[in-house]
Amino acid sequence: MNIILVDSTEVAGNELRLTDIRAEHIVKVLKSDVGETVRVGIVDGGKGTGTIRSMVKKRPFSVELELNISNCSTEIPPLDLILALPRPIMLKRILTQVTALGVGTIHLIHANRVEKSFWNAGILDENEYRMHLLHGLEQAVDTRVPEVHIHRKFKPFIEDYFSDQVQEYGVCILAHPSGKTRLSEVVQGAKGRIALAIGPEGGWVDYEVEQFKKKDFCSCTIGERILKVDTAVIALHSRISALLELP
Amino acid sequence: MNIILVDSTEVAGNELRLTDIRAEHIVKVLKSDVGETVRVGIVDGGKGTGTIRSMVKKRPFSVELELNISNCSTEIPPLDLILALPRPIMLKRILTQVTALGVGTIHLIHANRVEKSFWNAGILDENEYRMHLLHGLEQAVDTRVPEVHIHRKFKPFIEDYFSDQVQEYGVCILAHPSGKTRLSEVVQGAKGRIALAIGPEGGWVDYEVEQFKKKDFCSCTIGERILKVDTAVIALHSRISALLELP
DSSP: OOSEEEOGGGEETTEEEEOSHHHHHHHHTSOOOTTOEEEEEETTSOEEEEEEEEEEOSSSOEEEEEEEEEOOOOOOOSEEEEEEOOOHHHHHHHHHHHHHHOOSEEEEEOOTTSOGGGGGOGGGSHHHHHHHHHHHHHHHTOOOOOEEEEESOHHIIIIIIHHHHGGGEEEEEEEOTTOOEEHHHHHTTOOSEEEEEEOOTTOOOHHHHHHHHHTTOEEEEOOSOOOOHHHHHHHHHHHHHHHHTOO | OOSEEEOGGGEETTEEEEOSHHHHIIIIISOOOTTOEEEEEETTSOEEEEEEEEEEOSSSOEEEEEEEEEOOOOOOOSEEEEEEOOOHHHHHHHHHHHHHHOOSEEEEEOOTTSOGGGGGOGGGSHHHHHHHHHHHHHHHTOOOOOEEEEESOHHHIIIIIHHHHGGGEEEEEEEOTTOOEEHHHHHTTOOSEEEEEEOOTTOOOHHHHHHHHHTTOEEEEOOSOOOOHHHHHHHHHHHHHHHHTOO
C-alpha cells in the first residue's frame, strides 16, 4: 500500500479510525508513530495525508487519524480496455496491473476462444474484482476506481453496445498478430480517447476481426513475438502511453 | 508452447524422438496427427518444422519427427536488463515475460533494499532459472536463450564489472521515480545497445543512484504512478521498444 484508501463513509468530519488490515499496515509495514503522517486517499475522491493521533500497536490494531484531503479530482486515463475474458487467475493480476498503469473503463467480453467455464468464476462478482482494482490504486497512489463492464455475449456488445460508444473514441485499436498497421501510425498525435481490444489466448477468430473492423477498429501488431495475454496487456498499454506522450 | 524447443544433442541427423512433456503437448494440446507438421526450434539454433512420422497417443507418449530446420540466426534483442534481485516468485514470472518480450542479457544484482534472504532462493540455480527462460522462448517462438549473470555484491558490479561493459552501450537508463529525463529524450534515435537498470521494491538508495550516474546512466521516469517491479519491467521494456521502432 503506497496510499491508504478509505471509503468516504468511513470518514467523520476529518477523523478516521482504522481497525483492519490498513491499521496493521500502518503499524507493521510503515512502522509509523503518533504525530507522523501517512498518505491517505478517498476512493473516487481526493488525496492527502492523515496525521496519526493515537494508535494501538498490537492486536487488535487500531489507528486514529486526522485527515487533510485536497479535493482535486484526478483525470480519467485516456485508454479504455476491451478484453476477451482471460483465465480467472490471470484476470486478477491483469486487473491490478492495468489499474496501476491507469485505465478508464475495462470491458470484459466473450469471444469464440474464451473458455465457457471462465464465465462461472467468482472474480466476475463485483465484490471480488473490486478488491483487485483497489490493490492497483494502492500501488499506484491513485483513487479513481476504473469502471468495469461485463458482456457475456460478443454480438450484442459489438453491434449494439459499442455502436453507441464508438463516437467517444478518437482511435480504436484491435491487437492482432497479423495486423498490418504499426501502433505509432494510429496513436502518435491522436486526438480523443483510445479503445484497445485484446483477444483471448489463441487470438480473435476471423468473424470477430471483421466485426471490429466494421466499427472502425484498426488492426495493429507489435511484432512477431507471441505474448501471453497478461504480458500483452501491459506491453500494449505501455507502448500506447509512450507514443501518446511524444511531443 | 508455440514452438517445440529441443537441444541440438537430441537430434540425430534430421530425426527427433520426443517422449516427455513435449510429446504429450503435441498429442493433447496441438492434437496433431501423423503426416502433420509442428513448429520446432533448436535451443540457441535455427527454427523450422517437424513432420510427424509416427506417434503413440497414450501414456507413455512418444512422437517421432523429421526435422526441416533453417539455420538463420536470430538477432540479439537491443536491450539488456540490470535488475535488483526481486522476490523469487516474482523473478520467475519476470524471467519468462522478459524473455518472451526479447532481451539480450539479464544481470541480477544486489541493492540495499534487496532482502538478503532472496539470495538463498533456488531460482538462482541455473537449472531452475533456465526453465523459465525456455518457457518465455516457447511462448514467443524464439530460440535464443538470454544470458543471465548473477552479481551478489553491488559495488564490484558497478565499479569493476560494468566499467568494462559500459562502452558496449549507446544508452544507459536508470529507472527512478524522481528521474528528471523522459525516456523519449534518450531513446528516440539512439544508436547502439541499451542498458536498463530497475531497482527493488522501495527503489534505489541515493548511493546506488550516484554510482549509476558516475557510469553515465541517465535517470528516467515514466510518471508518478508507482509500479510493482514485475509491471515496471514490462512497461519500461515496451516503452523503450516502441520508441526504438519510431522512424
